[in-house]
Amino acid sequence: MRKRKFWGWGYADELLSAEEEKNIDSRIAKTFQLDDIETLPIPKVEDIDLPKPRLGAPSALAKVISEDKEERLNHTYGKSFPDAARSLLKDFSSPPDLVAFPNTEDELINVMDWCDESNIAVIPYGGGSSVCGGVETKVGDSYSGVVSLDLRNLNKIIEIDRESRSARIQAGILGPDLESNLKKENLTMRHYPQSFEFSTLGGWIATRSGGHYATLYTHIDDFVESTRMVTPSGVLESRRLPGSGAGPSPDRLTIGSEGILGVITEASMRLQDRPTFRASTSVEFADYKDALNALRQISQSGLFPANCRLLDSSEAVMNGAGDGSKHILILAFESADHDKTAALKRALEICSDNNGLYEEPDSNKKDAHRTGSSGNWRSSFIKAPYFRESFTRRGIIQDTFETS
Structure with a gap:
């Protein structure tokens, strides 16, 4: 698996070219009338001191919970300017204590049950592209610790209904993986937020995201048929329907919930034929x-x-x-x-x-x-x-x- 930058956007091996960096220096120097440009160095994992975890994973969950330093760094911040600035300045004073990587919904429920019983805050984590503080671990002093719950392994398309142009999809799938799998069926969801490369279906639903396509099908709401969310009180699942004339939609509890009510694990989504x-x-x-x-x-x-x-x-x-x-x-x-x-x-x-x-x-x-x-x-x-x-x-x- 390719490593992601803990200090910035994208994969660790994806950097701007020397020519692109030079052009940036030239533009800044010209715009602000500067003779030279000071550039902060890229931080290294070994140069950062992290607080020790306040928690230890129970043996039953040891296979899906990690206290790896780089994973904790990766799950400390999202991708806003304040997040990037603190990362470059090596300020990781509030990392998650542990990071969980469930492979199934049952494992996810087991992690959440342990956290509920142990007064541990759970931060749902999709692609980590939040610019609104959604993955930050500042939860106050009333919790005994923080677990970042990463959905990267819940990343499959469970079923596709070609005739109805819909699919049941796990929430941890990244945008590019979703589209490449749908392409095999000559289908597309056609939802492209700017964070598309490193954001997930669950993240789109939780944040009520908008794509760059301008009219008609713009927000994620337009594509959702049903959702499934694991909460501390049980599983909340809406009925899968192509459309409904009933009153308030239960999906609105999930769409835009920002991870407050629970963890979205899957959704049924409307699709489109690929444009020609x-x-x-x-x-x-x-x-x-x-x-x-x-x-x-x-x-x-x-x-x-x-x-x-x-x-x-x-x-x-x-x-x-x-x-x-x-x-x-x-x-x-x-x-x-x-x-x-x-x-x-x-x-x-x-x-x-x-x-x-x-x-x-x-x-x-x-x-x-x-x-x-x-x-x-x-x-x-x-x-x-x-x-x-x-x-x-x-x-x-x-x-x-x-x-x-």
Whole structure:
């Protein structure tokens, strides 16, 4: 199993190239008029002192519970700027005492029962990509210790219903593994938060995540058919239905629960056929108000673009989607059933009515959605956390903020 960075984003062997690091130095020096840039070194496991565990695992759970130093480091923080800053400064003063890796739901229940009986706080841990303090171990002084409960081994697709386009899936599966397994059936869930590479289905549900696809199917709520959650009082499982006209949905106890009520172990999810028809382009606006008007009109048009993302001029240049003189609207349509050229054409008419400028999209160009401003943004969207950690090492704050 590849090692993850305990101090930053991604795998330990995935670092920016020397050229990329040099470009970052140049940009910072130019922006802040600096002669030289000080960069914090990458911390090493052996250089960090951790408090000793306050707990010992009972013999019946010894196979699934670890007090390994690097695992405790990995499970101390999420991936926000404060988390990265403390990691780089070697501040790991509040690690979990132990880390549990159950292989089955029964083992997970046994761990939770032990913690309940022993007054131990349990922190559910999926991919560790939280930027809201969701995996931090600061639980107060009323507990005898903290166990980080890692779901990485509950990572399977249990069953797929091809006819109904749905699947029963364990909560610890990472985004890339989920999509690669669904691809074998020519299916997809089409949910891509920026943390996609290192976040899990259970994490998406617990945090009520939003994907980067802009309209129609956007939030994880749109995909959930049923959920199963282990709580200190027993298992809470909702009925699997394609849709329901009943009152308040019991799934809303789980979706957005942030791990407070229990640990999500599996869910039944709605799927989609993989798209084969695509149409995309980018539109430039000199006036931000014009861009906002176009965005609003497209959102209200019933066209339902898969991507409809507005980058202001500064964000555009940061993502390699322009030279900083224009605001960029990235538009993309896709379908598994029919051509989307007409939908894109109508969206571009709306943009033209609002003084937007664009090049005529080439519908015959393969992978057009991966080139130009759209392609640059797509690449930057996934790679942004890697660049952010390099900025953090240079004392530059760049972070995600909750606005709702």
